[in-house]
Amino acid sequence: MFNAKYKLLKAFWILANIVILASATLSNGKLGEFEEYQKFTNESLLWAPYRSNCYFGMRPRYVRDSPLVLGIMWFNSLSQDGLHSLRHFATPQDKLQKYGWEVYDPRIGGKEVFIDEKNNLNLTIYFVKSKNGENWSVRVQGQPLDPKKPSTASVVLYFNQNGGEIDGKSSVAMIDREGPNDLRFLGYSEELGEYHLTVKDNYGHYFNNPAYETMEVAPGSDCSKTSHLSLQIPDNEVWKARDVFQSLVSDSIRDILEKEKTKQRPADLIPSVLTIRNLYNFNPGNFHYVQKTFDLSRKEGFEFDITYNKLETTQSISTKEQITELITWSLNEINARFDKHFSFTKGPDSIENVEIKRRFALEALSNLLGGIGYFHGKQLVDRETEFDESQFTEIKLLNAKEEGPFELFTSVPSRGFFPRGFYWDEGFHLLQIMEYDFDLAFEILASWFEMIEDDSGWIAREIILGDEARSKVPQEFQVQNPNIANPPTLLLAFSEMLSRAIEQIDDFGSGSYKQEMFNGRTSKFMTNNLEENSDLLAEYAKKIYPKLLKHYSWFKESQAGLIDEYAEILEDEGIWDKIHKNEVYKWVGRTFTHCLPSGMDDYPRAQPPDIAELNVDALAWVGVMTRSMKQIAHVLKLTEDEERYAQIEQNVIENLDRLHWSEKDNCYCDISIDPEDDDVREFVCHEGYISLLPFALKLIPKDSPKLEKVVALMSDPRKIFSEYGLLSLSRQDEYFGKDENYWRGPIWMNINYLCLDAMRYYYPDVILEMAGDDGTAKKLYQSLKTNLSNNVYRVWKEQGYCYENYSPVDGHGTGAEHFTGWTALIVNILGRY
Numbered sequence: 001m002f003n004a005k006y007k008l009l010k011a012f013w014i015l016a017n018i019v020i021l022a023s024a025t026l027s028n029g030k031l032g033e034f035e036e037y038q039k040f041t042n043e044s045l046l047w048a049p050y051r052s053n054c055y056f057g058m059r060p061r062y063v064r065d066s067p068l069v070l071g072i073m074w075f076n077s078l079s080q081d082g083l084h085s086l087r088h089f090a091t092p093q094d095k096l097q098k099y100g101w102e103v104y105d106p107r108i109g110g111k112e113v114f115i116d117e118k119n120n121l122n123l124t125i126y127f128v129k130s131k132n133g134e135n136w137s138v139r140v141q142g143q144p145l146d147p148k149k150p151s152t153a154s155v156v157l158y159f160n161q162n163g164g165e166i167d168g169k170s171s172v173a174m175i176d177r178e179g180p181n182d183l184r185f186l187g188y189s190e191e192l193g194e195y196h197l198t199v200k201d202n203y204g205h206y207f208n209n210p211a212y213e214t215m216e217v218a219p220g221s222d223c224s225k226t227s228h229l230s231l232q233i234p235d236n237e238v239w240k241a242r243d244v245f246q247s248l249v250s251d252s253i254r255d256i257l258e259k260e261k262t263k264q265r266p267a268d269l270i271p272s273v274l275t276i277r278n279l280y281n282f283n284p285g286n287f288h289y290v291q292k293t294f295d296l297s298r299k300e301g302f303e304f305d306i307t308y309n310k311l312e313t314t315q316s317i318s319t320k321e322q323i324t325e326l327i328t329w330s331l332n333e334i335n336a337r338f339d340k341h342f343s344f345t346k347g348p349d350s351i352e353n354v355e356i357k358r359r360f361a362l363e364a365l366s367n368l369l370g371g372i373g374y375f376h377g378k379q380l381v382d383r384e385t386e387f388d389e390s391q392f393t394e395i396k397l398l399n400a401k402e403e404g405p406f407e408l409f410t411s412v413p414s415r416g417f418f419p420r421g422f423y424w425d426e427g428f429h430l431l432q433i434m435e436y437d438f439d440l441a442f443e444i445l446a447s448w449f450e451m452i453e454d455d456s457g458w459i460a461r462e463i464i465l466g467d468e469a470r471s472k473v474p475q476e477f478q479v480q481n482p483n484i485a486n487p488p489t490l491l492l493a494f495s496e497m498l499s500r501a502i503e504q505i506d507d508f509g510s511g512s513y514k515q516e517m518f519n520g521r522t523s524k525f526m527t528n529n530l531e532e533n534s535d536l537l538a539e540y541a542k543k544i545y546p547k548l549l550k551h552y553s554w555f556k557e558s559q560a561g562l563i564d565e566y567a568e569i570l571e572d573e574g575i576w577d578k579i580h581k582n583e584v585y586k587w588v589g590r591t592f593t594h595c596l597p598s599g600m601d602d603y604p605r606a607q608p609p610d611i612a613e614l615n616v617d618a619l620a621w622v623g624v625m626t627r628s629m630k631q632i633a634h635v636l637k638l639t640e641d642e643e644r645y646a647q648i649e650q651n652v653i654e655n656l657d658r659l660h661w662s663e664k665d666n667c668y669c670d671i672s673i674d675p676e677d678d679d680v681r682e683f684v685c686h687e688g689y690i691s692l693l694p695f696a697l698k699l700i701p702k703d704s705p706k707l708e709k710v711v712a713l714m715s716d717p718r719k720i721f722s723e724y725g726l727l728s729l730s731r732q733d734e735y736f737g738k739d740e741n742y743w744r745g746p747i748w749m750n751i752n753y754l755c756l757d758a759m760r761y762y763y764p765d766v767i768l769e770m771a772g773d774d775g776t777a778k779k780l781y782q783s784l785k786t787n788l789s790n791n792v793y794r795v796w797k798e799q800g801y802c803y804e805n806y807s808p809v810d811g812h813g814t815g816a817e818h819f820t821g822w823t824a825l826i827v828n829i830l831g832r833y
């Protein structure tokens, strides 16, 4: 409880700090404090591996023009075709046995592990920062998986100081080489200032065969010491570091082969042949490769540190002991923070089981946080292509133009498959992140809200900024279109944040409460009083209100459905007068088989599609948006607006019942005009996630008799209940498991989570292990919670990762692997529910 309040206060703080700059009404003293807080946020989140798509790739946050961009690659250079297995971008094709963060927090650091059998390498990368976040170290530590297998770990570090092309001043150059292997660079950029970057070995043996006089097979090609190449590469090509490396080394190989046509080259010299050298006599530039080739026939492996220190800092990270200390401190600190927010009770589990479940949960959360990236660049938008809404065929977006640059601070669904911002996923990510670090969740939310277009109110469904991000996206998904919507989950998350804040304002409006809360907290950012903060919350809401209103109106207008088509039918049914004509919606852009905008692509819809179709989930999402607007109006004390939204919310709720509830099917359904008889309202009923959405989004009145029916449906093992979670589509549905089988049975964490959350809302008793009768709801809640956790955990143990979804047949992981986007909501379920 104390933690919850503490977090709320932090929420006020962050809301407040965003507002403060715009607010002239505050005294200078306060301004100083708030700036200090903002400085803290900026500093603690400045450096992290924000290149989500890389196994390990860094760039600083909100450094737009002259970031230092860095990445790490590796391969086995004792293998002739080793270059093919050069690891760089996280991709399932690499078939690593395991990769990801065991412990991670972008404010602090973490530990990432790679098990790469093809390269015979067990690699650990530690990332740590100084306490103020300005200087940092990366420790690269590797061991052979099997020392009896001859192999090397050829590790390639690359980095570039961007901006030099434009300002001529940003640069990074080698200034010192201590012995053959320890390198020191001096860098400068307008935004970063001056810094040192050092690369220093701790232990390890370079590949060497003492039988040879030298390992150097050509001038500069020598694997027995660190290779370094500096050259100029345009900023926007830096992300192609792997391709450039491969082609430079391939050219070098060709050159070597030509010159030594007759000589028989022993296998031991291959690692030298596969090192980078300056074949073309490039002039040094801002781009650097540093390659180290370690012999993996020794069990102890190797270790080296990459350290960045700002120059004006008086102290710097200088020794390996300091780094070791920082690593220990960071890992302990993250573990402690984690335990502050989540608890793992013993229950029927043994102690070991509890401990390993906790480890699993920490890893899942770490990988969600480890996906957080900072993206900067242009996006492709097609504003010309018109949608012929009677066609229902796939519309090609061929009139794309680049817009921007924009920037986005976001987490991603999966580093290997989807390393970019997804509107539909992000709200779910925030529901998890806010339980660990409310401020961080808010930073992400605020960044997304910045993307709301001022004129139109639109936000793209996927935010793909720049070439690097685009390189991972199939062409047909690269271009965004301002007619296309997606479930507004960000407002779901915002609504959750506001609910807690409003609870605070309403319950603890008086100043006397604050003392108690601040006692024992030493943070200097915890000194403000709550009254002031709630005013400031209002200020932030005031600032964002016009933008959100635009977004809200855009959604309502662009996805508005046609109600007049139903006039006669509903008159005959005698309910026409009771329908709220303005609150009917459909997803624009569906095809015969798919409704991508709904987020549940192939979930069955009306067949054939009809222009008059109305989608129950689209209406439910408008309900969520409206509730969120209502809450903001409440915070702003805009009583009239609040009442207006309350009315719209009520209308949505009534329409859900009057238009979309099928008495015959006991279920919420899409509706359409019966293709055989256009005097009849057709209920398009497919029991599954879409029919559950009004429940999952808490839009059914608490006293509605329909609740019971929804619970019965969720509890029915012949339909959607399973040993592994709720199925997306009922086993009895004619489309169950058919065709693409994406949202036609597989179990998804996001909707399961909403359902559990809704059960806690409708039936507060379900969480009490002892009290009350063992009603259906309680049984459902307890068994669903257990089944979900057990299965995701079991799959992680067996398959090594979290998955995009899970098989309704045996629960195994399906869809994208290493999917710690919304699947990471399992952490809340395990540690909080």
Ligand SMILES: *[C@@H]1O[C@H](CO)[C@@H](O)[C@H](O)[C@H]1NC(C)=O
Pocket: 035, 036, 038, 039, 042, 062
């Ligand atoms: C923090 O970063 C944001 C985003 O770049 C910037 O607008 C703001 O001025 C910074 N604030 C401080 C105090 O550094």
Ligand SMILES: *[C@@H]1O[C@H](CO)[C@@H](O)[C@H](O)[C@H]1NC(C)=O
Pocket: 115, 122, 123, 143, 145
């Ligand atoms: C990888 O190395 C770490 C650290 O030495 C060790 O704990 C772990 O068991 C190793 N993993 C494998 C699969 O060998």
Ligand SMILES: *[C@@H]1O[C@H](CO)[C@@H](O)[C@H](O)[C@H]1NC(C)=O
Pocket: 722, 723, 724, 782, 783, 784, 786, 787, 790, 791
């Ligand atoms: C799923 O829940 C049911 C009902 O509570 C229970 O009998 C079963 O053991 C659970 N299965 C798993 C895999 O946890």
Ligand SMILES: CC(=O)N[C@H]1CO[C@H](CO)[C@@H](O)[C@@H]1O
Pocket: 129, 130, 131, 132, 134, 135, 313, 314, 315, 316, 317, 322
């Ligand atoms: C190890 C460490 O924390 N090093 C320093 C990083 O830089 C700041 C100053 O900006 C120092 O205070 C830290 O001690």
